[in-house]
Amino acid sequence: MPLLKIVPFIALCALLGACSNGNNGTPNSALAYSAEIRRTDYGIPHIKADDWGGLGYGYGYAYAQDNFCITMREIVFSRSRSAELLGDNGGSADSDFLFRYLYGSKEEFQATFFDPLPDYVKELTAGMAAGMNRYLAETGVENLPEGDLGCRDASWVSEIDAVDLLMYQGRETFRGSSNQGTLRRAILDTAGPDAQVVARKIMPSAQQLAAIGPSLRQFAAEISPEVRGSNGIAMGRDVTQNGYGMLLGNPHQPWQRAGSWYQAHLTIPGVYDVAGASLTGYPFIGIGFNKDVAWTHTVSPANRFSLYELTLNPENPLQYDYDGEWRDIVPEDVEIQAMLSDGSLETRTHTFYTSQYGPIVNLKGVDSLFDGWPLFNGTSLIALRDANLTTGPRGIPLWITKGQATNLDEYIEALGIIGNPVFHDLAADRSGEAFYGEISSIPFITQSQLDDCVDGIGALLAAATSNVIVGLDGSRSECEWGTDPEAPEGSNLYGASSLPQLRTTNYVANSNNSYWLSNPEMPITGFPVIMGPVGHENLQQFSRTRIGLVMIRERIAGTDGFSAEPGFTLETLQQLMYSNRVYIAELVLDDVLTICDLLDPPADADETRAVQACAVLASWDRKANVDSRGVQVFNEFWRAVRSATKVGFQGVVDDQDFWDVDFTPADAVSTPAGIDLTLSTNHDLVIAALSQAVQRLEDANVALDAPWGEVQVAVKNSERIAIHGGSGDIGIYGAIGVGLSEGGYVNPGGGNSYIQTVTFDESDCPIADVILVPSNSTDPESPHFADQTRLYSNKEWVRFPFCEQEIEAAQVGETLEISEAK
Template sequence: MAGLLTAPEPARAADGRYAADIRRTEYGIPHISAKDHGGLGYGYGYAFAQDNLCVMASWALTLRGERSRHFGAEAMSDDASDPIPNLASDVYHKSVHASGVLRRVLARPAPHGPSAELRALVDGYVAGFNRYLSDTGVDRLPDPACRGKEWVGPITATDAWMNLLDLGRLAGTSRLKEAVAGSGQAAAKAERVTAPGSNAFALGREATRGGHGMLLADPHFPWNGIRRFYQVHLTIPGVLDVSGGSLYGTPMVQIGHNASMAWTHTVSHAHRFTLYKLKLAPGQRTTYLVDGRPEPMGRQEVSVTVRGAAEPVTTTLFTSRYGPVLATGWTEEEAVALADANVANLRFADEWLAMGAARDVAALRRAQETYQGMPFVYTLATDVGGQAYFADASVVPHVTDEQAERCRAEDDPRMLILDGSTSACLWGKDADAIEPGVFGPAAQPRLVRADYVANANAGPWLTNPEAPLTDYPDIYGNVRTRLDLRTRVGLDMIARRLSGDDGLGAPGFTLETLQKTATGKRNLSAELLRPGLRALCRAKPVMKASDGTKVDVRRACATLAAWDGRARLGSRGAILWRELFLALNGPQRRPDGSLAPPTSWWKVPFDPERPLTTPRGLDTTHPVVQTALADTTRYFTTRDLPLTLTPGQAQRYGSVAVPGCTEAEGCFDRIRTGGPLGEEGRYPDVNTGSSFLMAVELTPAGPRTRTVLTYSLSANTASPHHADQTELFSRGGWVTERFTEAEIRAYPGLETTSLRNR
């Protein structure tokens, strides 16, 4: 069998055996049960390999730094969040291995290093994944993407741990791989990097009709690659019973619920790293000064095997007391080093395990204070008692406002660049922090309410507008700053539901109204701007394009006036509005042909005293408004594109039409496509957006849950579960979750696989 390597001896449970049951219900969703963590991991690894082995096999090459060997140095890596050339990717990942950071973390006892339960879970996961590969054989894999490929082989526990380590660094070092790897191509990325986004509501007893807690999870992660969610239900009787979304290659649930508590995450606004400007010793390019004393940089030689090359490519990397020295910004006088608070963090994996077992918000909070490991996300949670909880319990560099002001080496609002020439600018310490250099729980923004908390990747400030959060260091995010339209529409959706002004019946949330609210496909920019546009259209039926050409805009105006203002599959005019809105927000061409930055065309500017209702209105006297409408109209008409073009016609994921609109437009359940609208009236495939929608009502009788995995369970194009939930999402459907034993057994097509390791 081509490429099938000898499987490594699987890690053993305490009694020398692994055992698990995998039961699959609608859409192939696996319910995995075992008597211990090792067996649970074994069943999960096997089930995941059945659906997505090729994705993990490819990612293992990435984590080992072996992509250039198999696919060439110039080909792009398989990192859907940030693809870079294979050579740079390989240099970076090999440097992580060579640094010894994983070895050091694994040698530490819990909670600083992994617990015994987590180690057993990871070992079992690897053994289960490899069991499926061994049973099936590379030549008989069902996925044509890697069937028979010489690069497919067993994974190791090191691969699994490296995947977790890389996930922890997602908003920091692993998004700056090119700069770390010395390629010199990442100057634009050396800034405040963020991971993908999300929406979340945690509703308390005062916001729900039944008086129980309810939760909406709507993470916006990539639709391809290793950062997809896998839907799974994990059970160890009497120990763990948790269901939800689990990122590929991770053997625990990141967003989910148990019988009495539910939680989700959104990406935090806090910084994950700081840059340090190094002052180099005169005439010594690899020596820097701290408190006037020279410190030589560390050196790291990294060799990468490249397909077709006679010799490995060797790169020399440099390190400092702060972290790696970046390839960008290095002169004869100064250099820049990267200090990442998550560089050696695996605590979040145990934290997620403990959160999944927590029976209420108080227990979840204790878990977070024990491990203090959330790498880059806010946490929103609720429980059957109706307590709603928000916290930025994430890992944040300990840089106080005073220290940031005193140590800032450059005045750049995008990032913190501190003075590396003095030890007075090292990160500080908190007595309640699990590690030096990060803030402890007492400094973290937190809010507990009986009505609701919400977030759509804004700062903590208006988690609930009735109780603004302001008392936290600036490194966690700003206050009294303009909210993006997605955040505003989310808060407006809650307000209208609580008042009953949204047309969905009596005030207060039910599970059904939560679903309808979350997928209403509202477009806030249209709601705010169309009245002004209508007035302009009546006054100016002909407008000038950017090149001075006169354009009749009456048909475009009529289309936008008749549009339902939503981003449903059949919303006629939604794409015309998107292109107009993009034109309004893009750079403007001056008379000499040069580009000027975008200018504000809002009629009422932002007012921090009215953050939920400003800015608003269209300044129809602003010249860019007419130009944008004329240019957009001409783009459609000169290409014979219908002005009534709908999301269902313009947006696809594979063969499936996808509803939704973009974040910039003020869309809640947003999507993002892989590029601009083509001349044929189609965008490239959707690549990011609402990914694992989960609406949960926690009742004394048990959870009621509706879910939809937008891109479906399997990346295998030949699988029956490759697009089945995508089609469901397309038509606005949800899956009724089976959580209890009775619900699972009642599924008429139940398929059971009982595993025992050999």
């Protein structure tokens, strides 16, 4: 029985908000799919249809022209057939096992998740599948794109249907919980009481327990949102020069494959008219704007799951105590097919173990101390409960309804669907209001439960990870997730009004820390730690958070040099986005140079390399522009500092011995700052880190003073395109995700992706300048494979045409009208 079956079907109907045939304004045409497709500059498709099926059809066809192979490959994984169709080299048996366990067979998934959806969602998704299938039929598998992301002549290419697309979207929902790193491994590593390592029956010593701290902190760091970060600013009329709302959306998503963006404009006249970007393979706009509202998201650090410590029956290791009664742990065998090297198939089986909370997990991947059934204490196991098990199907109704909002009242009301798996929401509207909300899937665990139910192994986990990992007592019913009457029925999540939010005519911002300092002049306080343990109330913030707030304050005051007049315009917002200040350098570089000045003459090889590094850093402009010289030196220097000091889950150095001005919650934007030069250990640390930076760059054959645009590049069809921005760890707002390799920082995997700056005026046409950094197509032969990448390199923008007259003026090529019988 798949894990989803533990959710009662009647409750699931309520979760989806649709056990009826409501169509959200959809004409019920059974005759044909029909859509109009126009493209404007840089290949942006504008899809218009009379109904939801037609809209999905046109969008699916246009999307497939640019990115068919990306989604086709992901659907192979979502069907749990990757090992069968791609083999062990291209597929993943572990992934297939996990999602077959979580969602069951395709037929089971359809009955439980797809069939209860509103008609308009089913029509939209079915239309998208039909449009993609039309593209495949017209193109032929032999003519599909080639290249690393292509699928020409691939045996695993096939037609798809609406259920395939929803399974793919559901799988992506788990990237904030069960489908990430160590958690995924922990579910798969559980092997049952007979096959597990024999458990130690003696409690570890205090020294042994202390020794696992770094491993647990690394576990927590893996689910820190800094890795997947984003920035967002929503501005109200008090801080914009035009008196309208204004928004910056700057998600840091992958550049290819699942999780990447695709630009589009989707219209059903009078029903839905939204532009922006969707995640690849999604049939709706995720981050975007309509004529009255603009919105964006950043990944939130709130807890999406909890662990439960189960006390085992000493007479039966497949039972655990719950309120004084024994409950069963149920084994479930899951079968998949896997292709061998000779092309034949074999059946593989994996056994999962399920409690009332969810799967039993084995955290030996964190530390061997957590191996065994039972664990080291001789009495316990750990189970996982995931808040996002049923979130996915609520996502489409949520984002469609958000896109239909005509003001913030309607936008905020839509958020109550709780179909958002992992994001902060930021929005601004035409009237000049701004909104921030952490209105997403968060388990209903109260602070009193955290105070009372976190004990035993759970207390060990919470203490070592600063509550990033929450472990509750699974033997007591009072430690179960509670019920919020405002939340979707049966979800055991917090309802919207119980979650952190701020509505203002000033501004709100977020760069992946908690809700606390969405606006430092209006801090949000008094919420349970599970709503944002990373950067929670009174904790040190990311350097990206800090530089963002610093730049906002400077722009409001008119002191940033962009414009003498205070307040935001679209132009000054774009200057802020592309400023590429390196905030950590602003905080510490003067002190680093002071230390280097004392090395005259250098006494050894480390000091010699340190002086060499400082010679470059002294003339560096402290930015990460393509013509900046020295970014690479500082980047590797700070990397070495972070590895040698105490680094918290915020990705920040929180070793107070390092800083000259210690962190204080009363001034969380400006502190900590400077290096404490009175401590010789800090001198030694700086010299060693500078030396390591020089050595790493020399080993990678990167010149210390090379322009950043020659060092950090995207290679597209052998063209090296300079990429500005850089690591968020050194306080660059426009983060780029790429590590040092031979020759530099080559081919970023993510970071600045779809960026939008949006405002309004007296017309009905929103004003939006956007950029999709990787460009809108993954086909190497497409003219839109690298065109926006070049624009980004030059700090340019694309004006997104929204109103009819704008689309007509910007249209490239002929209008395509497509249709087919259902």
